[in-house]
Amino acid sequence: MTEGKMISVTIEGRAVQVPEGTSMLEAAKVAGVLIPHYCYHPGLPVAGVCRMCLVEVEKSAKLAPACATSVAEGQVIHVHSDPARVARQGVLEMLLINHPLDCPICDQSGECELQDYTFAEGRKDSRYREAKRFNPVEDFGGDVVYVPNRCILCTRCVRFMEDVAHDPVLNVSERGDRAVIGKFEGQDLTHPWAGNVVELCPVGALLSKDFLNKARSWDLDRSASICPNCTQGCNTALESRDNVVVRMRPRPNEDVNKYFLCDEGRLNYRWLNRRDRVEFPHIRRGDALAPAGWDEAVEAAAAALRGRRVHVVASPSLSNEVLFQLAQVIARLGGTGVFRVRQGPEAPLDGVPGLSLRADRAANVRGAELLGFRRTETPLAGLANGDALLVADEELAGADAASLAAAAATAAAVVVIGTTLPSWAMRAAVMLPIANMAEEEGTFTNVEGRVQRYLQAKAAPGLARPGYAAMGDLLTALGDQTVNVVPSDVFRALAAAHAPFGGMTYEGLGLRGATVSAQAQPAALAAAT
Amino acid sequence: MGFPQKSHPRETTVLSKHFGDPDARTLAGWRNRGGYRALEQTLAMEPAAIVQMVKESGLRGRGGAGFPTGVKWSFMKPGDGKPHYLCCNADESEPGTFKDREIMRWTPHALVEGCAIGAYAIGAETAYVYIRGEFTEPLERMTEAVREAYAEGILGRNALGSGKRIDVYVHKGAGAYICGEETALMNSLEGRRGNPRIKPPFPATAGVFGQPTTINNVETLVAVPHIINNGAEWYKAMCLGNAKSTGTKLYSVCGNVRRPGNYEVVMGFPFKEFLYDLCGGPPAGRRFKAIIPGGSSVPIQTIAEAEATVMDYEGFVACGTMLGSGGVICIDDAQCMVKQIARLARFYAHESCAQCTQCREGTAWTTKIMERIEAGQGTAGDLDTLLDIADNMTAKTICVLSDSCAVPVVSGIQKFRDEFEAHIVQHRCPFRPATAAAVAA
Numbered sequence: 008m009t010e011g012k013m014i015s016v017t018i019e020g021r022a023v024q025v026p027e028g029t030s031m032l033e034a035a036k037v038a039g040v041l042i043p044h045y046c047y048h049p050g051l052p053v054a055g056v057c058r059m060c061l062v063e064v065e066k067s068a069k070l071a072p073a074c075a076t077s078v079a080e081g082q083v084i085h086v087h088s089d090p091a092r093v094a095r096q097g098v099l100e101m102l103l104i105n106h107p108l109d110c111p112i113c114d115q116s117g118e119c120e121l122q123d124y125t126f127a128e129g130r131k132d133s134r135y136r137e138a139k140r141f142n143p144v145e146d147f148g149g150d151v152v153y154v155p156n157r158c159i160l161c162t163r164c165v166r167f168m169e170d171v172a173h174d175p176v177l178n179v180s181e182r183g184d185r186a187v188i189g190k191f192e193g194q195d196l197t198h199p200w201a202g203n204v205v206e207l208c209p210v211g212a213l214l215s216k217d218f219l220n221k222a223r224s225w226d227l228d229r230s231a232s233i234c235p236n237c238t239q240g241c242n243t244a245l246e247s248r249d250n251v252v253v254r255m256r257p258r259p260n261e262d263v264n265k266y267f268l269c270d271e272g273r274l275n276y277r278w279l280n281r282r283d284r285v286e287f288p289h290i291r292r293g294d295a296l297a298p299a300g301w302d303e304a305v306e307a308a309a310a311a312l313r314g315r316r317v318h319v320v321a322s323p324s325l326s327n328e329v330l331f332q333l334a335q336v337i338a339r340l341g342g343t344g345v346f347r348v349r350q351g352p353e354a355p356l357d358g359v360p361g362l363s364l365r366a367d368r369a370a371n372v373r374g375a376e377l378l379g380f381r382r383t384e385t386p387l388a389g390l391a392n393g394d395a396l397l398v399a400d401e402e403l404a405g406a407d408a409a410s411l412a413a414a415a416a417t418a419a420a421v422v423v424i425g426t427t428l429p430s431w432a433m434r435a436a437v438m439l440p441i442a443n444m445a446e447e448e449g450t451f452t453n454v455e456g457r458v459q460r461y462l463q464a465k466a467a468p469g470l471a472r473p474g475y476a477a478m479g480d481l482l483t484a485l486g487d488q489t490v491n492v493v494p495s496d497v498f499r500a501l502a503a504a505h506a507p508f509g510g511m512t513y514e515g516l517g518l519r520g521a522t523v524s525a526q527a528q529p530a531a532l533a534a535a536t
Numbered sequence: 537m538g539f540p541q542k543s544h545p546r547e548t549t550v551l552s553k554h555f556g557d558p559d560a561r562t563l564a565g566w567r568n569r570g571g572y573r574a575l576e577q578t579l580a581m582e583p584a585a586i587v588q589m590v591k592e593s594g595l596r597g598r599g600g601a602g603f604p605t606g607v608k609w610s611f612m613k614p615g616d617g618k619p620h621y622l623c624c625n626a627d628e629s630e631p632g633t634f635k636d637r638e639i640m641r642w643t644p645h646a647l648v649e650g651c652a653i654g655a656y657a658i659g660a661e662t663a664y665v666y667i668r669g670e671f672t673e674p675l676e677r678m679t680e681a682v683r684e685a686y687a688e689g690i691l692g693r694n695a696l697g698s699g700k701r702i703d704v705y706v707h708k709g710a711g712a713y714i715c716g717e718e719t720a721l722m723n724s725l726e727g728r729r730g731n732p733r734i735k736p737p738f739p740a741t742a743g744v745f746g747q748p749t750t751i752n753n754v755e756t757l758v759a760v761p762h763i764i765n766n767g768a769e770w771y772k773a774m775c776l777g778n779a780k781s782t783g784t785k786l787y788s789v790c791g792n793v794r795r796p797g798n799y800e801v802v803m804g805f806p807f808k809e810f811l812y813d814l815c816g817g818p819p820a821g822r823r824f825k826a827i828i829p830g831g832s833s834v835p836i837q838t839i840a841e842a843e844a845t846v847m848d849y850e851g852f853v854a855c856g857t858m859l860g861s862g863g864v865i866c867i868d869d870a871q872c873m874v875k876q877i878a879r880l881a882r883f884y885a886h887e888s889c890a891q892c893t894q895c896r897e898g899t900a901w902t903t904k905i906m907e908r909i910e911a912g913q914g915t916a917g918d919l920d921t922l923l924d925i926a927d928n929m930t931a932k933t934i935c936v937l938s939d940s941c942a943v944p945v946v947s948g949i950q951k952f953r954d955e956f957e958a959h960i961v962q963h964r965c966p967f968r969p970a971t972a973a974a975v976a977a
Contacts, residue, residue: 053734054891055734055934056891056892056893056934057892057893058892058893058894058932058933059893061932068931069931069932070931070932072734075734094928094932097894097924097925097927097928097932098893098894098928100928101893101894101896101897101898101901101928102893102897104897104901105897134917134921134924135901136908136915137901137904137905137908159893160890160891160893160896178729179729179890181890182712182886182887182888182889182890183885183886183887183888183890183896183899183900184885184888184890184896184897184899184900185890186890186896
């Protein structure tokens with residue numbers, strides 16, 4: 008940004024300096040002025056076709072498309088002058104003449120740029136008296152359905168598939184007002200990142216089948232989050248209604264995922280709404296697990312662990328904070344910590360180097376490694392006779408009954424911290440129910456070592472508590488003198504104890520994150536054995 | 537000559553001298569008529585000297601914009617390390633224009649020679665001739681001429697033994713009006729959808745395949761060998777007063793006129809004499825009502841305006857229109873202007889590439905209103921709406937197709953408002969026989 012010449016321009020009376028080659032539209036952002044636009048998107052090549060961003064430039068005969076025009080020294084640009092405003096009003100009227108005006112049944116309603124700008128600046132009525140063009144709804148394959156009557160032909164979707172996904176499935180078919188977005192013969196939107204066209208579409212023309220008719224946008228609560236489905240750590244917005252997550256969308260972060268999110272990540276949110284959650288702490292009474300209060304359960308867990316080496320099987324989808332607290336338990340009692348990672352096929356987004364659906368399908372593999380946990384395919388193998396087994400948010404899916412029985416026989420005590428109660432966990436001495444990632448806040452460390460915060464999106468069921476709170480109490484019960492039961496405190500302790508995180512603060516991470524040093528080495532677990 | 541009419545004595549036939557002469561199509565026949573002497577001469581010259589000569593001749597682009605050709609060529613900087621390209625725009629898609637078609641049908645070698653000289657002058661080794669998809673015969677003639685020129689060593693890696701490489705490729709379009717727009721033509725040539733590109737960058741910076749490119753009209757390029765052979769002064773002298781417009785211009789005359797065809801006259805010729813003497817005036821019993829002098833995209837003139845016009849770039853502008861491509865469309869007093877303009881609007885609506893909102897929606901909307909007025913369904917507010925839509929369509933889009941659709945509508949309403957109002961008031965087209973029901977009412 009700093010190299011090269013700086014250009015001074017005045018936009019809506021505000022003087023700004025921007026690097027040479029900056030578009031008027033981006034320069035206006037620097038000046039704090041929004042120039043209305045449709046076809047322009049910072050993650051796509053410039054098309055300059057919607058003509059919505061026409062602005063008046065003093066001493067220039069024609070209005071200039073702000074997205075496609077670089078600023079020049081000394082320019083005075085007007086966004087809200089009469090000529091620019093009238094031009095936008097003309098574009099809006101033209102965009103609406105063939106539009107069905109079906110906002111009441113349109114999924115995009117409430118988050119539609121056509122709606123927004125029309126409310127802001129459009130005519131109060133249309134002068135169009137002729138028949139409207141009609142084209143039938145088309146299934147584009149994948150998660151995408153196309154409603155051509157609402158389409159404004161901004162071509163963002165076409166450009167995404169061609170220039171970012173490098174899988175040119177979409178095109179503009181036909182000419183004039185018969186033009187529609189078309190698919191090339193025999194092809195579908197099956198690219199692993201194709202669902203982004205739904206987000207890129209500024210109107211209700213490209214819709215997600217998954218979200219179709221599910222909620223009105225104004226009924227949704229939105230929280231900044233991180234996609235929990237692989238190690239890439241794409242920034243997301245978790246959207247919920249009535250305490251149910253109904254949609255996960257990409258949230259821009261230039262350093263991680265730009266503006267994009269893969270389809271697998273986008274659609275894999277239903278597990279956040281599981282109904283088979285454990286809502287109360289449980290303690291073994293005779294042959295069965297029985298509900299108990301938190302104080303009693305935490306004390307029972309501490310009693311089961313106290314004086315024993317501990318073998319921790321942790322989920323690599325737990326936050327850095329909870330993994331750090333588990334490591335502290337191991338440090339107090341001695342023992343080992345392992346995790347395993349579900350695998351899936353890699354799916355890179357070709358147009359964005361470094362952005363890919365990663366093979367490791369868990370959010371915090373790098374964090375678990377840096378905090379000293381060992382990756383393994385056989386998480387129960389390290390369990391020694393007489394050890395306590397502490398299983399943290401790991402269902403051990405796929406482990407065979409014999410090895411589970413053997414582990415239960417080997418372990419002196421089984422403590423389960425988690426969201427669900429799989430059948431093997433019925434043997435546990437104590438079960439502490441915790442929130443899933445949508446119900447708490449915390450941080451993940453992504454594959455590139457970026458530590459990123461996610462915020463709470465909904466409430467946890469019953470008496471389930473955030474993992475950091477449950478672990479904080481357990482550590483206190485085990486004799487830890489520092490009381491760390493809020494995530495910022497836990498993170499402070501983590502940053503103080505682990506060099507790769509040195510200097511970071513929870514607040515300082517903000518919503519962009521910070522990166523651990525490139526030479527970061529995994530910590531040694533269980534210094535005090 | 538006024539092909540297919542006999543040449544008129546007041547014509548100045550330079551480019552059209554051999555129209556209708558089949559022998560001029562062959563390489564041997566063309567050489568007998570002095571062909572390729574200019575190319576031989578230029579290959580011994582410095583490219584800069586050729587550009588200078590064309591500059592001095594005053595030759596301006598014949599495709600419509602009238603930009604000085606020599607100046608355009610001088611934008612191509614020699615020694616920039618990039619391949620240069622020459623594009624010949626033989627798309628000739630402007631309604632009412634059919635001069636390039638005749639040039640390619642009868643004198644294809646003239647265009648091959650013009651392309652070769654142009655390419656050499658701008659430092660290009662490759663010239664592309666982009667021929668309109670509907671032009672089957674011109675395509676055959678050009679392909680054959682290029683084949684002959686290669687066989688005789690006129691083109692190729694050692695053009696005319698000069699040691700210089702000049703390749704000419706003939707490319708067939710697929711039949712889209714918009715591919716006559718220079719950047720849409722380049723996209724089409726590259727195998728993309730023929731959508732105009734945003735300028736800047738201009739073709740001289742990034743044209744065909746992203747490389748510096750000059751694009752010239754057929755008529756412009758075929759004029760160049762004559763300038764080389766006869767000198768810039770000779771060309772400059774072909775003008776009747778206004779030194780800014782020089783040389784001869786081919787006009788394609790069509791519509792309600794007695795002798796339609798191609799006429800070549802010197803710049804500055806009086807339009808009135810052109811229309812009545814050369815072209816024979818309107819059909820018997822009719823009078824001219826309106827003239828569209830430069831292809832369908834220029835403002836319509838009333839006959840009174842046309843009769844006062846001097847035929848050169850500045851002369852047409854002074855009388856409220858443009859020389860454009862030289863496609864003269866004559867409209868007599870038996871024609872309904874609303875119907876004519878509605879037909880033009882329909883053409884533009886059909887041909888809009890659909891990129892820009894105002895063009896995609898505006899051309900179609902304009903067409904629907906125009907056709908509704910013609911059908912007798914117009915309302916009082918329609919004319920104001922049409923003018924406002926036209927305003928939204930003017931100077932706001934990537935290319936000028938949208939402006940071209942607005943132009944006949946605006947000039948038509950300005951100059952023939954009474955006809956529009958008659959349609960609206962009478963609820964029918966006054967130029968059509970009244971129906972029995974309407975008479976009874």
